[in-house]
Amino acid sequence: MTDPNTSDRSYAHSHAEHARRQAVIAGGVNSNVRLAGTPVPLTFASGSGAYLWDVDGNRYVDYAAGMGPMILGHNHPAVTDAVRAALDTGQLFAGQNRLEAEFAEAIVGALPWIESIRIGMSGTEMDLLAVRIARAATGRTKAVRFAGHYHGWLDPLFIDMSVEPEPFGPAPLTAGQSVAAAADVIVCEWNDLDQLAKALAGGDVACVLMEPVMCNTGLVAPAPGYLEGVQALCREHGALLVIDEVITGFRLGLTGAQGFLGVHGDISIYAKAIASGFPLAVLGTTTELLAPVGRGAVNHSGTYNTGVSSLAAGVATMRQLIDHDPYPEIDRVTRRLVDGLRSLGGDAGLAVDHIGGALFQTRFGTSDPVSSRADFAARSDKTRLARFLELLQHQGVRPTGRGLWFVSAAHDDEAVEATLAAAGRALGGM
Ligand SMILES: Cc1ncc(COP(=O)(O)O)c(C=O)c1O
Numbered sequence: 556m557t558d559p560n561t562s563d564r565s566y567a568h569s570h571a572e573h574a575r576r577q578a579v580i581a582g583g584v585n586s587n588v589r590l591a592g593t594p595v596p597l598t599f600a601s602g603s604g605a606y607l608w609d610v611d612g613n614r615y616v617d618y619a620a621g622m623g624p625m626i627l628g629h630n631h632p633a634v635t636d637a638v639r640a641a642l643d644t645g646q647l648f649a650g651q652n653r654l655e656a657e658f659a660e661a662i663v664g665a666l667p668w669i670e671s672i673r674i675g676m677s678g679t680e681m682d683l684l685a686v687r688i689a690r691a692a693t694g695r696t697k698a699v700r701f702a703g704h705y706h707g708w709l710d711p712l713f714i715d716m717s718v719e720p721e722p723f724g725p726a727p728l729t730a731g732q733s734v735a736a737a738a739d740v741i742v743c744e745w746n747d748l749d750q751l752a753k754a755l756a757g758g759d760v761a762c763v764l765m766e767p768v769m770c771n772t773g774l775v776a777p778a779p780g781y782l783e784g785v786q787a788l789c790r791e792h793g794a795l796l797v798i799d800e801v802i803t804g805f806r807l808g809l810t811g812a813q814g815f816l817g818v819h820g821d822i823s824i825y826a827k828a829i830a831s832g833f834p835l836a837v838l839g840t841t842t843e844l845l846a847p848v849g850r851g852a853v854n855h856s857g858t859y860n861t862g863v864s865s866l867a868a869g870v871a872t873m874r875q876l877i878d879h880d881p882y883p884e885i886d887r888v889t890r891r892l893v894d895g896l897r898s899l900g901g902d903a904g905l906a907v908d909h910i911g912g913a914l915f916q917t918r919f920g921t922s923d924p925v926s927s928r929a930d931f932a933a934r935s936d937k938t939r940l941a942r943f944l945e946l947l948q949h950q951g952v953r954p955t956g957r958g959l960w961f962v963s964a965a966h967d968d969e970a971v972e973a974t975l976a977a978a979g980r981a982l983g984g985m
Pocket residue numbers: 622676677678679680682705706707708766771799800801802826827836
């Protein structure tokens with residue numbers, strides 16, 4: 556048996572690739588989330604099904620899943636075949652292609668609360684479009700968002716709660732951002748209806764934007780009745796409710812968190828799991844709310860929107876998810892992983908948070924329910940998590956760097972068994 560503390564894996568080629576990139580690419584990565592990496596941000600050679608191989612030939616059972624998109628696993632043949640066939644037709648026409656209607660019909664057909672959509676490239680830009688539509692519809696300026704939620708990296712929404720000078724004053728998250736943009740945002744603690752009521756009382760809020768299940772700071776479920784309360788407050792104060800399903804969409808089952816939890820927003824955003832790793836994102840809402848976009852009064856544009864290969868991937872992914880219903884099997888596999896990790900990790904203080912669907916969170920701390928970012932911080936020992944993840948990596952298992960695990964239709968019992976055996980060794984080495 557390998558010693559989990561001293562990896563016998565070599566990362567020499569990843570080191571060399573990283574050094575080469577660092578000379579010409581800031582930090583050697585192209586998304587700051589990837590800056591962290593032990594012993595170095597890894598370079599991958601290929602992926603297939605539930606597995607990834609790095610450039611040193613190390614194999615991983617992959618639960619990072621491209622940060623969520625790979626709901627069918629890597630290189631699903633239905634997707635790659637569709638993309639290959641589509642490439643023969645050309646990629647970008649500065650006009651429409653036939654796949655647009657097919658993709659939109661699949662989305663509108665799967666999600667009964669959506670009548671009409673716009674298609675873009677990333678969750679970030681569709682979240683910004685949602686805020687723009689809400690401002691145009693309400694004639695108001697402010698957006699409410701919640702501590703610990705993530706809606707992309709651009710100035711209008713990459714904003715957190717400052718502790719000073721007032722409880723929920725907004726503050727840009729990194730240097731160089733517009734302070735003026737932050738002034739249009741009110742940041743509240745999630746799962747706290749009183750704070751939201753206070754934020755809405757001014758009558759100047761265009762929209763309330765949230766992840767329906769907090770996934771970007773731990774996995775935190777909405778408290779019973781909370782989403783209904785948010786919806787009622789939004790209606791009372793004339794603000795639109797924007798549900799950001801970039802992670803939960805098509806991952807908490809076909810109808811995402813809104814189907815799972817039974818509460819629907821006015822505007823919904825989907826990305827990640829809709830196109831198996833190709834750049835595709837969707838804003839969905841009523842025909843009426845999208846009408847100003849349709850007549851050009853509210854701008855939405857983009858050179859690369861609806862590129863043929865992305866849409867081919869989107870249509871193929873939708874057809875797999877809708878026609879072949881992989882969710883019962885994904886649920887079974889996820890449940891085995893969650894139960895297995897819970898029984899392995901109890902003594903080591905490993906808690907596994909799972910509310911359903913193809914994702915769960917590992918953290919080190921008491922298993923008491925977590926209801927906010929603050930709770931999560933108090934009940935999650937980051938140092939122990941980092942050590943666990945490092946040992947898991949040496950054992951050939953790769954969740955995301957924040958301890959969130961994405962399960963796919965390609966994870967089978969063999970992958971589960973390899974994972975649990977690796978987790979047992981990793982926990983033993985801590
Ligand atoms: C909930 C949520 N919204 C929006 C985004 C931004 O999406 P993208 O990275 O496609 O711009 C993310 C990305 O992780 C996300 O998790």
